[in-house]
Amino acid sequence: MLNAQTAAPGDVIPVLRESIPFVDASGALLQRVAALGRPRRYAAGERIYNAGDEADDIYVVVSGRVEHVFGPGISAQESLKRMGRGGVFGWAGLVLGQTRRFASATALEPSEILCIGTEDLVRALEVEPLEGGAVMDRFATMIQREFTMPALLAKVRRLSGTPLTEEMSTLSLTLYRMSLWLKSPRPYLMLIGFALFLGLWYLFVEVWKLPRFREMPGITTVVKEWLSPAPTYGLSVFTEEYYQHIAVSIWRVAQAFLLATLLGVPFGLFLGWSRRFKEYVFPVFELLRPIPVLAWVPLAIVMFIATESAVVFLAFLASFFATALNTMLGVESIDESYVRAANCLGASRWQVFRHVIVPGALPFVFTGLQISIGVSWFSLVAAEMVSGQYGLGYVINTSFMMVRYPTIVIGMVTLGVVGYATSAMVRIAGDYMMEWRVRELALAER
Amino acid sequence: MDMHQPGAAALTRGRILIEDVVKTYPTEGAAVMAVDHCSLEIEAGEICMIVGPSGCGKTTLLNAIAGFHAITSGRIVMDGETLCSAEKPKAEPGPDRIVVFQNGALFPWKNNLENVIFGPVMQGKLARKQAIDKGRAMMADAGLAGVERNYPGEVSSGMRRRVEIVRALMNDPKALLLDEPYRALDSLTKSVMHEALLEIYYKNKVTIFFITHDLEEAIFLGHKVAIMTTRPCRPKKVLTVDIAHPRDYSVLTTKRFRELIEETSEAVHEEALKAFQAGEREG
Numbered sequence: 001m002l003n004a005q006t007a008a009p010g011d012v013i014p015v016l017r018e019s020i021p022f023v024d025a026s027g028a029l030l031q032r033v034a035a036l037g038r039p040r041r042y043a044a045g046e047r048i049y050n051a052g053d054e055a056d057d058i059y060v061v062v063s064g065r066v067e068h069v070f071g072p073g074i075s076a077q078e079s080l081k082r083m084g085r086g087g088v089f090g091w092a093g094l095v096l097g098q099t100r101r102f103a104s105a106t107a108l109e110p111s112e113i114l115c116i117g118t119e120d121l122v123r124a125l126e127v128e129p130l131e132g133g134a135v136m137d138r139f140a141t142m143i144q145r146e147f148t149m150p151a152l153l154a155k156v157r158r159l160s161g162t163p164l165t166e167e168m169s170t171l172s173l174t175l176y177r178m179s180l181w182l183k184s185p186r187p188y189l190m191l192i193g194f195a196l197f198l199g200l201w202y203l204f205v206e207v208w209k210l211p212r213f214r215e216m217p218g219i220t221t222v223v224k225e226w227l228s229p230a231p232t233y234g235l236s237v238f239t240e241e242y243y244q245h246i247a248v249s250i251w252r253v254a255q256a257f258l259l260a261t262l263l264g265v266p267f268g269l270f271l272g273w274s275r276r277f278k279e280y281v282f283p284v285f286e287l288l289r290p291i292p293v294l295a296w297v298p299l300a301i302v303m304f305i306a307t308e309s310a311v312v313f314l315a316f317l318a319s320f321f322a323t324a325l326n327t328m329l330g331v332e333s334i335d336e337s338y339v340r341a342a343n344c345l346g347a348s349r350w351q352v353f354r355h356v357i358v359p360g361a362l363p364f365v366f367t368g369l370q371i372s373i374g375v376s377w378f379s380l381v382a383a384e385m386v387s388g389q390y391g392l393g394y395v396i397n398t399s400f401m402m403v404r405y406p407t408i409v410i411g412m413v414t415l416g417v418v419g420y421a422t423s424a425m426v427r428i429a430g431d432y433m434m435e436w437r438v439r440e441l442a443l444a445e446r
Numbered sequence: 447m448d449m450h451q452p453g454a455a456a457l458t459r460g461r462i463l464i465e466d467v468v469k470t471y472p473t474e475g476a477a478v479m480a481v482d483h484c485s486l487e488i489e490a491g492e493i494c495m496i497v498g499p500s501g502c503g504k505t506t507l508l509n510a511i512a513g514f515h516a517i518t519s520g521r522i523v524m525d526g527e528t529l530c531s532a533e534k535p536k537a538e539p540g541p542d543r544i545v546v547f548q549n550g551a552l553f554p555w556k557n558n559l560e561n562v563i564f565g566p567v568m569q570g571k572l573a574r575k576q577a578i579d580k581g582r583a584m585m586a587d588a589g590l591a592g593v594e595r596n597y598p599g600e601v602s603s604g605m606r607r608r609v610e611i612v613r614a615l616m617n618d619p620k621a622l623l624l625d626e627p628y629r630a631l632d633s634l635t636k637s638v639m640h641e642a643l644l645e646i647y648y649k650n651k652v653t654i655f656f657i658t659h660d661l662e663e664a665i666f667l668g669h670k671v672a673i674m675t676t677r678p679c680r681p682k683k684v685l686t687v688d689i690a691h692p693r694d695y696s697v698l699t700t701k702r703f704r705e706l707i708e709e710t711s712e713a714v715h716e717e718a719l720k721a722f723q724a725g726e727r728e729g
Binding site for chain 1: 512513514539540541543544545547549550551553554555556557564565568569586589590591592593596597599600601602605613614617634635
């Protein structure tokens with residue numbers, strides 16, 4: 001190989017721009033990649049590498065022509081490809097699980113070629129994972145279309161899966177999804193949806209004054225009352241009482257939800273795991289489950305002398321059923337093969353439970369917890385409306401009795417926001433505990 | 447001398463004897479016979495291919511060896527040790543006979559490396575750190591470097607199959623039991639997987655009990671091909687494939703390969719037809 005004076009890094013940027021992987025990369029990225037490049041000259045007929053060699057560098061043709069021939073056993077539709085300026089070859093190191101060359105490459109005429117270390121390139125791409133990912137995707141497309149490799153082999157490495165970004169992979173994944181979401185029309189459609197809803201409320205109540213809505217508090221009244229330092233009916237974001245009600249409700253739901261989770265998940269796991277246990281318990285469970293929470297109110301009051309524990313008990317009850325039932329379904333949904341595979345691999349019964357049953361049921365468990373937190377709020381408010389001293393349900397009920405209509409709406413909207421926030425927290429906890437599933441779903445979306 | 451012929455190498459583990467095995471399923475009225483007085487010898491380190499139409503009862507046989515199902519009568523012996531018999535109808539599943547499942551059974555909640563080290567760590571044979579080192583080395587050997595931290599759901603189905611085989615080999619098993627592992631793959635991917643399997647096999651000699659309905663796959667991979675009758679399942683014809691190992695894809699175009707296909711395809715077709723007609727009747 002000749003090491004004569006060759007092109008300066010600045011000159012190779014236009015060449016990179018002509019190559020498929022970098023065709024719409026930003027100037028900054030091209031600069032970084034160009035800086036990694038080591039130009040080399042090859043004489044006509046000179047072998048650049050052989051199939052089976054270690055796949056260390058990626059090559060970009062600056063000038064001349066190169067012939068690329070796949071080794072035997074590589075199932076590409078066309079085993080031979082010739083390329084000129086802008087042609088990219090030697091990409092085997094980017095392919096998932098591949099460390100050796102698939103093909104051999106030979107210069108057909110005196111050629112100038114830019115060599116870029118595969119690992120250096122991957123690191124440079126990881127600096128900007130979004131753009132880097134796009135370059136990797138175009139590599140995959142090129143390998144499949146230009147080099148006619150089947151899609152199976154054209155799979156390139158994932159930038160976030162490499163050890164470099166391992167620690168922040170969850171965070172970067174979240175950021176990546178966030179940026180995708182912001183780029184999609186979804187957030188804007190959502191805003192339009194909200195605007196329409198609030199606009200209709202305004203029009204129905206305050207502009208057109210439709211008959212059914214005559215007694216309804218208008219949006220301007222509610223917002224004014226909500227944000228007033230001296231609210232007409234005594235409740236706004238500036239009064240301490242408002243936060244007291246919220247805090248009491250959240251505290252009750254938290255107790256109920258945690259208790260339901262602590263008892264419901266093991267109970268559900270056991271129901272799914274032990275046939276005998278299920279035969280004893282499940283019929284009773286199924287009979288109790290459909291009883292509406294409101295029907296439990298009198299018994300709850302009889303059972304618990306203090307109203308506080310009665311309210312928590314009611315919120316707990318509905319939560320518990322949802323969690324336990326979904327956990328049980330989760331265990332039953334686990335493919336028998338996983339248990340058999342674990343048995344083959346020498347896992348004991350307890351290890352199977354710990355490593356197969358629990359993680360396998362987790363997606364269903366979290367579905368259950370989402371439902372559970374929802375019904376927990378539902379039953380809480382019902383319970384607070386019947387008996388209680390504080391809380392958002394109590395606010396709504398007393399405001400109705402005392403004809404403070406705007407306060408009812410304030411209570412409702414607050415419930416909506418707080419309910420959504422708690423439900424989102426459960427979802428985030430689930431994503432955190434099931435990274436495998438988040439990644440699977442993210443892949444399925446693309 | 448060909449090192450890869452069974453018997454030639456110093457392999458003495460993993461000889462499986464299936465003796466007069468019967469499996470019946472009780473149903474309303476008459477019992478249904480799934481396996482009918484089936485006898486088969488699988489030499490140590492041999493690739494034995496079981497060919498039969500879908501639903502012919504070959505998986506029942508595999509499940510009996512693996513210890514997932516009980517047998518009704520007969521005996522299965524591995525290296526002199528009785529796995530199951532009429533007295534003890536269900537074998538104990540264990541790391542000496544590992545199954546690779548039809549749809550794959552890598553745990554999706556563990557990354558590829560954690561899957562691979564599962565066996566030795568659960569059995570307490572290796573400390574986690576040693577298991578990780580061994581797992582990484584074996585994965586690299588099977589062309590799986592770089593995907594250790596990916597979850598199974600993130601890699602191609604062909605790669606998942608390789609990870610699953612490495613997971614099995616980590617336990618130094620006597621036998622691998624493969625239940626139509628490449629059934630769901632397209633033919634291009636399949637051909638890549640066949641060569642990858644042979645490559646792994648040449649490096650780690652184990653007995654392979656491989657179920658398939660694809661005759662070409664059977665003859666390409668196997669030392670021995672057993673063509674099974676359909677329900678009840680019993681060897682109809684056992685063929686020794688006299689094509690030397692190591693094999694690669696050039697075997698497919700040889701005259702001998704074609705001859706072997708011709709010799710056996712009629713028997714396979716007959717059984718497929720029977721299975722089809724039985725299905726028609728039931729339907």
